[in-house]
Amino acid sequence: MRIGYVKNWRQVNTSTEKFEKMKKVGVEKIIVELGTNKDNYQKMLLESIESMVEKDILVIDSLDDLGDSIVDIINVVRKLDDKGLAIHVINTNVDRKFVDDWNLQRLLLKQLLLVLVWVEDKEKNEIKKRQAKGMEVIKALKDSRGSGRPKKYSQYAKDPEDREIYFNVIQMLNHDVPITKIAESLKISRNTIYTIKEEYLHNDND
Structure with missing residues (x-):
């Protein structure tokens, strides 16, 4: 079964467009988040995933619908993978033959998870580099003050x-x-x- 998810706590007008897109790709059921608390929408999404069965496909308009941070998105994708589910991201414009092939959708999910984890690790490394560079600048400034005029x-x-x-x-x-x-x-x-x-x-x- 294709189950759509619409995160609707920010812009109601955008959701109508998402409904139309989901109908075109054969979504049979749509889960809509109507809350305004951003901390609750992912809780509802994860609970909805729990009710899905093996070989179901979660359909979303974009990866942003899964969370506001890469950590949140990875959390959802891992949960889908653990349950033997697949994912279809509409705005990636995947060829229709891939959309209709559950095994390919499943493979795409695993590849997506690998890419997301890689991006997360890269972001962490970049943060560490910036922090180290900042410490170098602070040290240099302190040294220059200690040795007289900068x-x-x-x-x-x-x-x-x-x-x-x-x-x-x-x-x-x-x-x-x-x-x-x-x-x-x-x-x-x-x-x-x-x-x-x-x-x-x-x-x-x-």
């Missing part, structure tokens, strides 16, 4: 234009541009360039 040109410079000049100097040095030419091009002193070069080489050796 450096005007550095990768942690407060002014974005000063940071840009710093990276331009590094790039030009790496391309063997003469220091005199760099000074003329960026309108900074040769001593400043030597200081940036020395700091860069020191950090690179660390």
